[in-house]
Amino acid sequence: MHDLLLIVVVAGVTLLTRALPFLLFQKKTNPVIEYLGEVLPYSIMAMLVVYCLKGVDLLSGNHGICEIIGVLSVVLLHVFKRNTLLSIFGGTIIYMLCVQIIFI
Amino acid sequence: MNISLCILIINRGIFMQRTIKEAFKASIPIMMGYIVLGMAFGMLLESKGYGVIYALLMSVFIYAGSMQFVTINLLTSGATLLSTALMTFLINARHMVYGLSMIQKFKDMGKRKPYMIFSLTDETYSLLVGSQTPEGCDEKEYLFFIALFDQCYWIIGSVMGSLIGSMISINTTGLDFAMTALFIVIVVEQFLSSKQHVYTYLGFIVSICCLIVFKADAFIIPSMIGIIIGLLVMYKGGQRDA
Numbered sequence: 369m370h371d372l373l374l375i376v377v378v379a380g381v382t383l384l385t386r387a388l389p390f391l392l393f394q395k396k397t398n399p400v401i402e403y404l405g406e407v408l409p410y411s412i413m414a415m416l417v418v419y420c421l422k423g424v425d426l427l428s429g430n431h432g433i434c435e436i437i438g439v440l441s442v443v444l445l446h447v448f449k450r451n452t453l454l455s456i457f458g459g460t461i462i463y464m465l466c467v468q469i470i471f472i
Numbered sequence: 473m474n475i476s477l478c479i480l481i482i483n484r485g486i487f488m489q490r491t492i493k494e495a496f497k498a499s500i501p502i503m504m505g506y507i508v509l510g511m512a513f514g515m516l517l518e519s520k521g522y523g524v525i526y527a528l529l530m531s532v533f534i535y536a537g538s539m540q541f542v543t544i545n546l547l548t549s550g551a552t553l554l555s556t557a558l559m560t561f562l563i564n565a566r567h568m569v570y571g572l573s574m575i576q577k578f579k580d581m582g583k584r585k586p587y588m589i590f591s592l593t594d595e596t597y598s599l600l601v602g603s604q605t606p607e608g609c610d611e612k613e614y615l616f617f618i619a620l621f622d623q624c625y626w627i628i629g630s631v632m633g634s635l636i637g638s639m640i641s642i643n644t645t646g647l648d649f650a651m652t653a654l655f656i657v658i659v660v661e662q663f664l665s666s667k668q669h670v671y672t673y674l675g676f677i678v679s680i681c682c683l684i685v686f687k688a689d690a691f692i693i694p695s696m697i698g699i700i701i702g703l704l705v706m707y708k709g710g711q712r713d714a
Contacts, residue, residue, distance in 0.1 A: 370550070371522075377553050378543050379533040381560035382567075386592050389571030390578070403707050404700070405569040407671045411699045412562055413658045414675025416542070418695075420652035422688040434646075442653045446660045453508055455660075459653040460512075464646035 434470075438463035491609040495617030498603065502595045503625050510629020511636070512650045513540055518637035519644040520548050527634035531627045536593060538658070539563050540630075541651040555693060562696050570597040577615070584616045591619040593626075674702050 392398075421439075424432040442459030449455065514527045522544075530540050539560060546556050570592050577600065578588050592600075596619050603618065605611040637644070663672060679695040686694050 371526075371547055373553060374546060374551070374556055375526075375530060375534065375543065377556050378530075378539060378546070378560050381557050382534055382536050382539060382564050383590055385561060385564040385567040386571060387589050389568050390575060390589055393572060393575065400704075400707065401568065402572065404703060405565060405572065407703055407706075408562070408699070409566040409569075410662055410666070410671030411675030411678070411703065412565070412696075413655055413662060414672045415679040415692075415695050415699060416538070416563070416655040417652065417659055418676065418679040418683060419542075419545075419692060420655060422683055422691070435652075438649055438652070439656060442656045443660055446657050447664070450664075452657050452661070453505060455657045456509070456512075456650060456653040459656070460647065460650045463649040463653075464643075467646040468643055 434463055434466035437466055487608070487610065488613065491613045492617050494606045494609050495614050496621055498599060498614075499618050499621040499625075502599060502622050505595065506622060506625035507629035507632070509537060509654070510626045511633030512647070513537075513544075514630040514633025514635075515637035515642075515644065516541070516633075516647050516650060517544050517630075518634045519647060520544055522547065523638065524631060524634040527630040528627065531623075531630040535591060535623055535626065536564060536567075537595075537626070538651075538654060541654065544651075558693060558696065566594075567592060570594075573601065581612055581615070584612060588616065588619055591623050593622065596622045670706070671703070674706075675699060678702060 393401075421432075421435060424435045426432050438459055441462045442455050445458045446452075446455040510531065513531075514524075517527050517530075518524070530543065534540055534543065542559065542563060545551075546559070551559075571589070574588075574592065574597070578585050581588050599618055599622070600615060603615065605614045659672060663669060678698040679691065682691040682695040682698060685691070
């Protein structure tokens with residue numbers, strides 16, 4: 369039940385963010401909101417990268433070696449090839465090989 | 473009288489067919505991306521024990537790529553509804569900018585307008601914002617079908633991924649990294665296409681500090697608050713161009 373409610377909340381709030389400009393700013397816009405809408409994605413996406421890697425333990429276990437290799441592969445692939453799908457799947461496959469074969 | 477009515481209906485049919493065909497052509501660049509990324513989403517969701525119904529429900533009603541990946545995490549970690557709402561709002565805040573620039577374009581969409589607003593993802597936005605309605609096509613229908621085709625690709629991809637994940641037993645250890653990779657790509661892309669990197673740095677610094685202070689399970693809300701305060705301070709400080 370909680371799972372379904374959670375999906376309803378995500379769906380509802382997502383729709384809200386999409387509908388808000390149409391509901392509020394038919395005529396005039398608010399400069400602060402416009403500014404936040406413009407710059408927030410940069411900070412939030414950086415935060416999401418940290419969120420994804422929050423469980424990595426650099427001090428024990430494998431010291432996050434697979435994560436470091438994975439992150440570097442994605443960054444390098446993207447800088448040099450600039451192909452979103454290639455970067456995502458190339459990096460993911462390298463990471464999966466690392467955790468499944470090299471460090472069991 | 474009857475004959476002219478028939479001709480009118482046939483003409484209208486040909487007109488529609490052409491519009492749908494052109495909209496399909498325009499949506500092709502998104503097709504591969506949505507089907508493949510949708511499949512990764514479906515497989516990941518399935519590997520966490522949520523079956524095809526969940527994939528379908530989420531892709532039909534949420535329909536937001538990166539947010540759906542985060543939702544998998546929220547589901548498995550048993551997040552509260554309040555933190556879910558906050559997280560959704562901030563991750564999707566960028567949609568407000570898309571909406572702002574679509575107010576004019578969607579003005580005369582009539583009964584299709586609610587769907588146009590609902591389906592305004594990053595990818596659909598990128599198609600609509602630069603779209604030129606081809607000659608002999610109805611603009612409203614053209615935009616509507618682009619948006620509809622895009623969502624179909626996403627739904628097909630996620631359902632396929634979920635089904636493949638449930639039928640073939642693949643060792644999915646490490647598949648979670650697809651979400652990490654997606655966000656890294658977005659950050660790198662933002663970094664390469666913008667000159668001002670201060671907002672990206674702010675995001676990293678605030679969230680890493682919060683991670684150290686508040687630990688992994690509780691750092692996300694303090695980070696979001698910290699980021700907003702930081703951005704508002706920078707606004708007051710006159711730093712405006714991204």
